[in-house]
Amino acid sequence: MKVIKLPKFGNEIINLPYKLSENKQSITYYEGSVQAGFPSPAEDFKEQKLSLDEKYISKPDATYLIKVAGDSMYPTLQQEDILIVKSDESLDDDSIAIVSINNTEFTVKRYDKKNNMMKADNPNYKNVVLEEEDTLLCLGVVKHLIRDL
Amino acid sequence: MYALIDCNNFYASCERAFRPPLIGKPIVVLSNNDGCVIARSNEAKAHVPMGAVYYQYKQVFKEQNIHVFSSNYPLYGDLSNRVMNVLSSFSPEIEIYSIDEAFMSLSGFERLDLTCYGKAIKEKVKQLTHIPVSIGIAPTKALSKIANKIAKKYDSRTGGVYVLDTAEKRAKALKWTKIEDVWGIGRKFSQKLIKTGVSTAFDFTQLPEEYVKKEFSVVGLRLQKELQGISILKLEQVKTKKAIATTRSFKSNISDIESLNERLTTFACSCAEKLRRQNSFCNMLMIFIHTNGHRKDQAQYSKNIVMHLPYPTHSDITLSRYVTKGLNAIYKKGYAYKKAGVIAMGISPNTEKQINLFENENPKHEVLMKVMDRINSRLGMKKIKLANQNLQKTWIMRQDSLSCRYTTDWNELLKVQ
Secondary structure (H helix, E strand, O other), rough: OOOOOOOOOOOOOOOOEEEEOOEEEEEEOOOOOOOOOOOOHHHHOOOEEHHHHHHHEEEEEEEEEEEEEEOOOOOOOOOOEEEEEOOOOOOOOOOOOEEOOOOOEEEEEEOOOOOOOOEEEOOOOOEOOOOOOEEEEEEEEEEEOOOOO | OOOEEEEEEEEHHHHOOOOHHHHHOOEEEHHHHHHHHHHHOOOHOOOOOOEEEEEHHHHHHHHHHEEEEEEEEEEHHHHHHHHHHHHHHOOOOOEEEEEEEEEEEEEHHHHHHHHHHHHHHHHHHHHOOOOEEEEEEEEEEEEEEEHHHHHHHHHHHOOOOEEOOOOHHHHHHHOOOOOHOOOOOOOOHHHHHHOOOEEEEEHHOOOOOOOOHHHHHHHHHHHHHOOOOOOOOOOOOOOOOOOEEEEEEEEEEEHHHHHHHHHHHHHHHHHHHHHHHHHHHEEEEEEEEEEOOOOOOOOOOEEEEEEEEEEEEOOOOHHHHHHHHHHHHHOOOOOOOOEEEEEEEEEEEHHHHOOOOOOOOHHHHHHHHHHHHHHHHOOOOOOOOOOOOOHHHHHHHOOOOOOOOOOOOOOHHHEEE
């Protein structure tokens, strides 16, 4: 039988307990550590919860999660990255967006306003120059990404 | 003033939202179990009637290059929620009328240019949710329905927004509207009206009030006033649902009590889950079973039973116990059952739960249900079930042409290159 040893936490690491409340995950952040015996002076202060949803998905109705499946935007974006895309943001110069040109499937590209084109960060891919008669459909602008390490 | 906001070909628009190549292409969406056509894009309307049976039209779909989809309610439900939430940012009062329609009160907004306001709503919904809508604005709910039809029908001229604000416009619109197309008129009313020579909504508004009241009751009178521009019907406040039902027609008939019990138990669990999701309890349960009424050659039987529960509950275990009791009471051997259902009634919110002195639910149910919901939602499927439910996939809906659940499932997110 193999015995698995649990790693010991060093002094500089504190295990942060987290709560699951419905769909929202919050991490409870404690200042200082708790001592037994004397009542904690922090008890009177409401604990502060950090919510990733609140910070990154402030407008859920205008937020879409989209997965990267190609390397056209490498190294900025990598395969399997999950993009947090916001449809309430305007398409500004140099922003990365989910777009469809002339009703093709959606792709992820960088917008170059000055040259009026959609660029791929990966030099192996061609840029697309937008012509007058082209229709550009924008699903939203990529604002954040989630990547497993 | 009231606005009626209606999503254009909603299910087809949902399918297009994440797949631009489908824009401008004919699309149909099928009912549960891929039975018949329940939604069509404009391009498909010329080739396929509403309710067309899927297997009879397979050839047509192929010849006309029509894209066929199984209904993807997780996607439609999520996009509908998004649309409704965006709408509620434009007015403090909205009434969600169906999955793709909402009434909005614009009282206090009269000094605005309502056409402009309507266009702003339309643009915002389109930008945030990618769903196109049409908007009709008028002094009453019934007239806003008509204004919406005009906006939709003459989309290129109106830009999808039509305001029915003057007496002339109203008269013209009413003359354009056939009596049978008036909102809430019903088939019996309209047939009776057509017989007396009333063929348009305008004709109906010209009838003497006394006559309408006598022949068509208060309901008819209310509608007449609404069409004349006098607002009677107000927005209905959103309440917790009065009843929650899960009912299904079976792919093939069921005769034995064990299989029926399995189905009804599954329906009960689905009701219980819906109750838990809206934080409420039920204290009455109705179940029904019936044979196929269209098959006159077969023996017919249909029966329902209503049971009062000893305490308000939303536990799978309690509901399924009563389902089994009820089924034993109404089941008759020797019939081929086509349809069955469970309806939870007497619904009260969590806060109003009464404490019963003698009989209460085992408090462990509450905890167990929470754990089950959490695990099932994490796995994205019903992996944990009661033992009297079938664990095999035999009852899975037929959904041969299902699109991705782009917004509700981690494994089915839109992928981009």
